[in-house]
Amino acid sequence: MSKGGFTLLSNTQNQALYELQKELWGYAEPGFLEHRSAAAMSKFLRQEGFTVTEGICGMETAFVGVWGSGHPVICLLAEFDALYGLSQEADVSEYKPIEGVATGHGCGHHLLGTGSIAAAMMVKDYLEKNKLSGTIKMVGCPAEESGSGKAYLARDGFFDDADAAITWHPSTLNVVSSGSNQSCIQCYFRFHGVSSHAAGNPEAGRSALDAVELMSVGVNYLREHMDSKERVHYAYTNAGGISPNVVQAEAEVKYLVRSTTNPKCQKLYERVINIAKGAAMMTGTTCDVIFDEGLSNVIPNFTLEQVLEDAFFKVGVPAYTEAERAYAKQFRDTYPLEPESEVTAVIAEPKALIANIQNSDICDIILRHRCVDECSMGSTDVGDVSWVVPTAQINTACYSYGAGGHTWQWVAQGKSTLAYKGMMLAAEVMAQAVEACFEHPEIIEKAKAEFEERLAGQAYECLIPKDVKPHIIQ
Ligand SMILES: [Zn+2]
Ligand SMILES: [Zn+2]
Structure with a gap:
C-alpha cells in the first residue's frame, strides 16, 4: 500500500513535525509578527543539525537553515504567517471563533512552514547517506499574506547563489502548479x-x-x-x-x-x-x-514541474481511515461545491477530478497537470523568487473538498490528521524532486536553460523601490 509521505523520516521525527505544525497553528501570527513561530522553526532546524541564521534581509522573522556545501544550492521555501479575521476553534464543523483571538491559519501556512522543514530534513538525510556535495537551504519566508517577505529576499540578493527553489501550498487537490500569477x-x-x-x-x-x-x-x-x-x-x-x-x-x-x-x-x-x-x-x-x-508575476518552470509530477506519482497518496473520511465529510457538508468549478487550465484530466469529487470528500488521487503559461488572477511573493531562480510549486490535499483558502473551514481542519498527511505528502514529493536534482545535475541545467529562455534577457526589477523597507501591512 502507498505510504504517501511517511517513508523517509523516523517515527520520532514524524511525531515532532506533527507537534510543530500544531504549535504554529496555536501561535497564528500575522505578517512580520511571526516571532514565536520563527523561533520555534529555527530551534527545530538547529536540533536537526542545520546551521540557522535568523533575521535576514532586514526582516526579524526571516531565517534560513542550511545544510551541506557547494552547488547545487536548492532552496525550499517556507511560509508561516496567519490571517486576521479567521479565528476558529479546531475540529469544529461550524463557524466558532475562539474568544479573544483575532487570527487564524486560514491559508495553512503552519503546514506550509513545517512541511518544508520536513522536506529539508529528508534531503539532508539523503545527502548524508549518499555522501553527495550540494546545499539544501530551508528558507523561512515571513509575511506572505501581507508584507511581501520573499520579494525583499529576492530584491536584496538572497537567492543569487541558488540553483533552484521548490515550494508547495496546502490545498484541496494533489496537483503540481503551473502558469503565472499577477x-x-x-x-x-x-x-x-x-x-x-x-x-x-x-x-x-x-x-x-x-x-x-x-x-x-x-x-x-x-x-x-x-x-x-x-x-x-x-x-x-x-x-x-x-x-x-x-x-x-x-x-x-x-x-x-x-x-x-x-x-x-x-x-x-x-x-x-x-x-x-x-x-x-x-x-x-x-x-x-x-x-x-x-x-512580481510568476515565471513558471516546466522542467521542474515535470520532476515534481514524477515524484508525486512515485510517492503516491496517503491512505485515509474511515474516521478521517467522516471528518472530511462533516466539513464538506458546510460548503456547497460544483465539481466543475474546481477544473482549471492546469488540470489535465478534468473527468478524473470531477469523478473524485463525486466519490470522495477528500482528494485521494494525484491529478496530472498541464504545463501552461497563462496568468491566474491573484498574486504571490513566490513570483519574485521565480524571477531570480528556477522555481516550481505543488499543492497537496490537506483539507476536504468544498471550502477554499481563507475560510474558517481551513482553520478548523488545520490541526487534523488529514492536514498532517497532506503536509507529509508534500514534504516527501518535494524531497524526492530535490534529490532527483542532486542526483541528475542535468535537470538543473535544463531548468536554468528554460529559465533563461523565458526571461529572454529581461532583468529582474523588483516592484518595491530600494528605499522601501520591510514593514507591517495593516
Ligand atoms: Zn493566503
Ligand atoms: Zn497561502
Missing part, C-alpha cells in the same frame, strides 16, 4: 485639503473626501479601458472622520493594482496615479502617494 502594486493615496464649517463657510473648505470619491469615479471609468486580465481594487482607509458638518481636511484610500507583468503593472499604476492627480486638481487638494507593497 504582478501587483499596493499603495495609499493620502489627500490633504482645508477644513471649514460645511454649512457656514463651505467656500473656504477643500474636501479631501471629495478627492477620494472623485478618484474612485475616475478609476471606475478606467476599468473599461484596461486589459481584461488586469484588476484594480480599493479600500477607504480614512474617510475624513464622522462629522458631516466639517469639510474633511484629510482622507485616504488604499489601492491594489494588478497586471500580468511588471512593466504592465507599472503602467497601470501610473494611470491610477494620474487619476489621483486629477482628483486633487479638481478639488484643490494635494495628494501624497505612499508605496506599500509590490509583487
Whole structure:
C-alpha cells in the first residue's frame, strides 16, 4: 500500500513535525509578527543539525537553515504567517471563533512552514547517506499574506547563489502548479485639503473626501479601458472622520493594482496615479502617494514541474481511515461545491477530478497537470523568487473538498490528521524532486536553460523601490 509521505523520516521525527505544525497553528501570527513561530522553526532546524541564521534581509522573522556545501544550492521555501479575521476553534464543523483571538491559519501556512522543514530534513538525510556535495537551504519566508517577505529576499540578493527553489501550498487537490500569477502594486493615496464649517463657510473648505470619491469615479471609468486580465481594487482607509458638518481636511484610500507583468503593472499604476492627480486638481487638494507593497508575476518552470509530477506519482497518496473520511465529510457538508468549478487550465484530466469529487470528500488521487503559461488572477511573493531562480510549486490535499483558502473551514481542519498527511505528502514529493536534482545535475541545467529562455534577457526589477523597507501591512 502507498505510504504517501511517511517513508523517509523516523517515527520520532514524524511525531515532532506533527507537534510543530500544531504549535504554529496555536501561535497564528500575522505578517512580520511571526516571532514565536520563527523561533520555534529555527530551534527545530538547529536540533536537526542545520546551521540557522535568523533575521535576514532586514526582516526579524526571516531565517534560513542550511545544510551541506557547494552547488547545487536548492532552496525550499517556507511560509508561516496567519490571517486576521479567521479565528476558529479546531475540529469544529461550524463557524466558532475562539474568544479573544483575532487570527487564524486560514491559508495553512503552519503546514506550509513545517512541511518544508520536513522536506529539508529528508534531503539532508539523503545527502548524508549518499555522501553527495550540494546545499539544501530551508528558507523561512515571513509575511506572505501581507508584507511581501520573499520579494525583499529576492530584491536584496538572497537567492543569487541558488540553483533552484521548490515550494508547495496546502490545498484541496494533489496537483503540481503551473502558469503565472499577477504582478501587483499596493499603495495609499493620502489627500490633504482645508477644513471649514460645511454649512457656514463651505467656500473656504477643500474636501479631501471629495478627492477620494472623485478618484474612485475616475478609476471606475478606467476599468473599461484596461486589459481584461488586469484588476484594480480599493479600500477607504480614512474617510475624513464622522462629522458631516466639517469639510474633511484629510482622507485616504488604499489601492491594489494588478497586471500580468511588471512593466504592465507599472503602467497601470501610473494611470491610477494620474487619476489621483486629477482628483486633487479638481478639488484643490494635494495628494501624497505612499508605496506599500509590490509583487512580481510568476515565471513558471516546466522542467521542474515535470520532476515534481514524477515524484508525486512515485510517492503516491496517503491512505485515509474511515474516521478521517467522516471528518472530511462533516466539513464538506458546510460548503456547497460544483465539481466543475474546481477544473482549471492546469488540470489535465478534468473527468478524473470531477469523478473524485463525486466519490470522495477528500482528494485521494494525484491529478496530472498541464504545463501552461497563462496568468491566474491573484498574486504571490513566490513570483519574485521565480524571477531570480528556477522555481516550481505543488499543492497537496490537506483539507476536504468544498471550502477554499481563507475560510474558517481551513482553520478548523488545520490541526487534523488529514492536514498532517497532506503536509507529509508534500514534504516527501518535494524531497524526492530535490534529490532527483542532486542526483541528475542535468535537470538543473535544463531548468536554468528554460529559465533563461523565458526571461529572454529581461532583468529582474523588483516592484518595491530600494528605499522601501520591510514593514507591517495593516
Ligand atoms: Zn493566503
Ligand atoms: Zn497561502
